[in-house]
Amino acid sequence: MNAMNENLSQHAANSQTLLRFITAGSVDDGKSTLIGRLLFDSKGIFADQLAAVSRAKHKRTVGDTIDLSLLTDGLEAEREQGITIDVAYRYFATPKRKFIIADTPGHEQYTRNMVTGASTADAVIILVDVSKVKLREDGGVDLLIQTKRHSTIAHLLQIEHVVVAVNKMDLVNYDQDVYERIVKAYREFAQTLGLKDITAIPLSALTGDNVVEPSANMAWYQGPTLIELLESLSVYDESxxxxxxxxxxxxxxxxxxxxxxxxxxxxxxxxxxxxxxxxxxxxxxxxxxxxxxxxxxxxxxxxxxxxxxxxxxxxxxxxxxxxxxxxxSDKPATLLKQVEADVCWLSEEPLDLRRKYWIKHGTKQTMARITKIDSILDINTQQRHDADALKLNDVARIGLTVQQPLAADAYTDIRATGAFILIDEVTHQTVAAGMIRL
CATH class of the missing domain: 2.40.30.10 (Translation factors)
Known part of the structure; x- marks a missing residue:
């Protein structure tokens, strides 16, 4: 009995050494390059992988410089266009921790892929490209819409840790003032969302500043490097x-x-x-x-x-x-036939309130009908508006009626029994990912 409890304790301790995280942000913020830099500087790639990347015909760097973004862009279409389309998972480890990284797309049309990658993440790295944000004359900063969109999804999915990686600092001569203005603007936006555990880091994925090694160009920054931060994040599994x-x-x-x-x-x-x-x-x-x-x-x-x-x-x-x-028996799940939930619409076909959909909740699958759209969330302003339709990438609060009762919990309490997907009964494509609200 004691030996068994020791084994369970050891199992729990070992599981805490694994951190699942995703990179998110707008197009060309440097997500794939950042992951490539993490893998390269932490010795997380093999020699043959490095050689293949060096010979790549679609590299986007000058001369003999290695294009580290190609380490995650596995599809030919990704390499040709210089964008990330699919979710790429990579594994690497340091002496202190094991990591599973999901490199998610930045394009708005691939937001559904980002939702997939974020659904199991313990942490999210939101990249902000200093060369793209608008620095206003009043001292404020206008963040990009995709930065706000991905932050909103991170909040909806209850991702525990948010790391704001202010990238491409080399393009602004490592200016501390620019960095602090961006961080201030992001924290103000995050406060409207309700995001709490936020850590900011100035870095350059291309040059490696503050990724694995401290940056001599930013002596004014006294915090941890990105890898040091990722190694130190606590992962408490409330489940x-x-x-x-x-x-x-x-x-x-x-x-x-x-x-x-x-x-x-x-x-x-x-x-x-x-x-x-x-x-x-x-x-x-x-x-x-x-x-x-x-x-x-x-x-x-x-x-x-x-x-x-x-x-x-x-x-x-x-x-x-x-x-x-x-x-x-003392704390059973709630049985629901009427479900209220937040959903991200994942299909290019808009929602049709006249149709039925399959709902997949845990191991249960039953028919469901969307009875109402309470509101759509405006990602930019965080205001909710009335709507009578849903299209690709919309985030909305809806009402569902299900054919057979679901043994469910609020997503904020238990993620596994608070999440579901909706499936088109004709095409069998997943059309929405949802989070139950009680």
Missing amino acids: HASPLRFPVQLVARHNGHEANDFRGYMGRIEAGKVSVGDKLVVQPSGQSATVKEIVTFDGPLQTAVAGQSVTIVLNEYVDVSRGDVLAS
Whole structure:
């Protein structure tokens, strides 16, 4: 028992060494170059990768200088156009931490790709290109719309840490005043959003200033380099402290002809923990049950925690199917047939209120109809306006009616059971990503 608890504690400690983060911002802010610089300076690339980048025919640098952005731009169309289209994931590690990076597109038309990359991130790096922001005569700064859009999405998705990387400082001769004006403007905008954990860094991804090594050109900046900051960010997974949420993926049976028939419920613990002997409730049916065993490939467990994939065996014979949720009996999820949510519309086909859509919530899929559009969020002003339609990249508050009740939580409480996607029943394309509000 003690050894098992030690293993669980060690598992939790090891998981804290991994940080998932994304880069976001406007077009040509230097997101791919920044990730390339991180990989290059932290020795996170192989010699053959470096050689391939050096020979690339679409490089955007002068002479023999390496175009580090090509380390993440994997599609031929990306290299030809000099833009990022798809979400590129890269892994690297330092002696202090492991990282998974998502390089997301800056173009507005690819905002849906940014939403995909941000959905699992612990931190976001918002790049601000000093050469593009408008410095007003009154001392203020006009931020780009995509900077505001991506910051808004980061807030909606509850990303814990926001790093404002003021990039291309070499283009303004490392001017401290320009940097401070930009940071002041961003903090004022972030306050209207409700973003709290914000850290700003002046850097140049192209030259490497303050990325991995401190910049001699910006002696006035006394803070950490970008890699030092990323190594130090705390990643507290609140899902471990939440009540149990176990969406059932599969009902496992074998030897059904024998007297000792086995019936287990397979899935991934999305929140909380479960132990042998715990009292659970099956949702949406409301049946009560007790945990008999927790089975894994490596053997039985006494306790399992969020993030682990297990098979739960119950003492009682109850009706449980794929899409049901096993939840804490004292703190079950809320059963919803009328859902209020914020959505980002991801389809080039506009919303049609006359149509039905599939809603995918955890492991459950059922029919849904959008009954109303409460409001659309103006990214620039953060004001909400009435609307009767949704088009690509719109962020809106909507109302849904679902055919079968969802065992859901507010997205702000438990992300896994507070998120969903909408799927076109004809084309089977994902048309929206949503966050439930209670």
